[in-house]
Amino acid sequence: MSVSIKDVARHAGVSVATVSRTLSNGPVSGETRLRVEEAIRATGYRPNLSARRLRSQHSQTIGLVVSDIRNPFFTAVSRAVEEAAYHAGMRVILCNTDENPDREELYLRLMQEERVTGLIFAPTRTTCEALHRFALDFPVVLIDRSGPPGLHDAVVLDNAGASTLLVDHLVAQGYRRIHGLFGNTSTTGVERHDGYAAAMHRHGLTPEATFIAPQAAAAEAHVTALLEGTDRPEAVVVSNGQLLLGATRAVRAAGLTMPDGLAVAGFDNETWTELVGPGLTVIEQPVQEIGATAMALLFERLERDDLPVRKIVLSGRCVIRGSTAARS
């Protein structure tokens, strides 16, 4: 079949050990090294990674399990992760769970079977709570969502703080009746809601929030209903890019403009938020840093197993645009 280290050894007239040592820059004389390299070239040899991994017990692989890579947040994070892995000579296995706990479980098992070096994981609330029941024998770093404290390292946004930024801004612009729309599958949605509710209370306003499925269609339906209802809110805060998309569509479909018809603010500074209508006010997440930091945490823990569990909380930046212009 395919050419193995044995063929190279035969071709170069040395033992397989010598070939292996040449490959790993071990102790070999200059002369034999040349002969081996020539033999490698002549035979077109390529190391077999399965064999290497089996013998060395190092997979040099990190797992990345997210809900949907099409979500620009995860796309960006994944690029940062891959970049870090690339520089560390590692590979990345990427899995999409669609926020489905069954698929999450399946992929966690896969990670074990692959004997991954470590895992970066954005779990649903369900799996997050049950995570301790999986006996995972590799380090895990949670991103975007965080579990019960003290179990796994995590890199998350200061969700409550970010919500506060949005509410404070809206209030400063003169809005009072501010509705909230939050995703119902992740802890992120909950935290953003809590920050929103707390900020509203602090301003002496009544929060009116709904948790919905984190898909554009759900948000569009809900905002449409709000707009058609008897007491239409003045502004809406939505907890991620998909919901923001749905809200935008609903406003357009109702023939309204922002912010007169409805002021809109949300999370995730996706490319299009700058271009639509007067521009959307959003929280920009430090996506690149989130991915890079997660990898850094992972590598540190691989070095030292006895580190305390760390949770890194990064702040979002409020990008103010026309969709929340001062209320007239």
Add this chain to the structure above:
Amino acid sequence: MSVSIKDVARHAGVSVATVSRTLSNGPVSGETRLRVEEAIRATGYRPNLSARRLRSQHSQTIGLVVSDIRNPFFTAVSRAVEEAAYHAGMRVILCNTDENPDREELYLRLMQEERVTGLIFAPTRTTCEALHRFALDFPVVLIDRSGPPGLHDAVVLDNAGASTLLVDHLVAQGYRRIHGLFGNTSTTGVERHDGYAAAMHRHGLTPEATFIAPQAAAAEAHVTALLEGTDRPEAVVVSNGQLLLGATRAVRAAGLTMPDGLAVAGFDNETWTELVGPGLTVIEQPVQEIGATAMALLFERLERDDLPVRKIVLSGRCVIRGSTAARS
């Protein structure tokens, strides 16, 4: 270390062969099967995929090498690929090349070392032409870009046809001076240019095209220059989503609106094209089909090595929106 098939065998009082057979639904009596399954549960055994792959000589892995997963076209294709792989019990290794031939070469080598079952690849022009020099011992299906005919299976868009649709539409709407902007790294850009130029000639118009780096910033700079120039075009056709983004930004930055200031049409029906200004007229690619078809071709070739080389050409759909409204 980690628990192996031997531990399970000992625990169940059977041989490793029997455990292996249980795992692969081989011939084992109901009673022993139960004992083995119980032992698996008790020991928390997980098969080691490296060992399995080494022994069985099947990696059950397909490689997916694209320029940048952040490009929504590739994001969507990758989901389709992963979906198909998932149903076939395979995993996917994803690599981003950033249109860099060196990285492409590196990853092609990696694919060999992983002994992938097959590869789905969107190569740059450079690598596409040199692809025959890599002695790859697995089937390759090209997507989005196609190489010299007769070498590898491919799934591509009818690029020339799609460009024709756009030009015909613009001409029908009353535009004459139509500039073209095309990416300079892939064969796709070339084909879209050729379709554009041919259509222009057929209408008795002079094509004026430029090839630029496939990044938003490049398009923005170029369109800005066009708008500031002495003889501003009436319309512009751009060859992918990134360029479309740049063109949109340039029009906005110049304080113009579409289509009065400049009519814009392009490729890739990304979410935001529907929302920006009057909506952008675009070619929608059958992204899901492209990914699924690529996988289908791959599986067919794995079954039968002697199939003729096939190139599947799919048609794009022209989504007409306000950015190309009839010229007044």
Add this chain to the structure above:
DNA sequence: AATTTTTGTGTAAACGTTTTCAATCATCGA
């Protein structure tokens, strides 16, 4: 010159599976 150390190399034993082959045992048809 007689040692010790260093350097380079080969042999062979893992790593955790799958699979071939042979062996055992019960069942069955005559």
Add this chain to the structure above:
DNA sequence: TCGATGATTGAAAACGTTTACACAAAAATT
């Protein structure tokens, strides 16, 4: 009752590496 058949099982040989160990030759130290 007896050989034949079929169903289960185990022993052992791969798969392609890395690496511990041994050993020779060369270099360095007495």
